[in-house]
Amino acid sequence: MSKERLQAFSDGVLAIIITIMVLQFKTPEGATFNNLKPMLYIFPSYVFSFIFVGIYWNNHHHLFQAIEKVNGKIMWANLFLLFWISLLPFATSWIGEHNFAENPVALYGFVLLMCGVAFNILEHLCIGNEGKDSTLANALSSRLKEKLSIAIYIAGIGFSFVYPIVSVILYVVSALMWIIPDLRIEEKLN
Helix, strand or coil: CCHHHHHHHHHHHHHHHHHHHHHCCCCCCCCCHHHHHHHCCHHHHHHHHHHHHHHHHHHHHHHHHCCCCCCHHHHHHHHHHHHHHHCHHHHHHHHHHCCCCHHHHHHHHHHHHHHHHHHHHHHHHHHHHHCCCCHHHHHCCCCHHHHHHHHHHHHHHHHHCCCHHHHHHHHHHHHHHHCCCCHHHHHHHC
């Protein structure tokens, strides 16, 4: 399979995930702004998840710009990543409908953790396939951001049972770290 076909498949899956998230919005019964109050937590959870899907889409795109070929391991790792990202609509719905309660915040953090782990596996396999002296290996030689994100998700899961708002803040911090595309790859490609 060509890397372009894998990218196109991944783009399609991510587009469907975003569509599923937005379709979970229920139209309010009334026509007043007061009728939007039940969505007070639902909309921010959607925005947050939309940003996370965008972050993964963007970094996935950069990762595949830096590689020449894919193999079966990369294809399976990519599916593993897409599996965990595909759980974001469920976690988004649960966290939003239950006002960022403890268990939904913990599950949301677990899904984010597994997305991070899956992306790290995908990066590792891509580097292995390209070679230790490849542009990708050189660009990703420092894995501090990746390790820090994993630690943040683990801390967020732990805090979720005591202070769920702290968990949400930690998840936001992780998103802010990645909101700007990973320039390490862009700089090495130019």
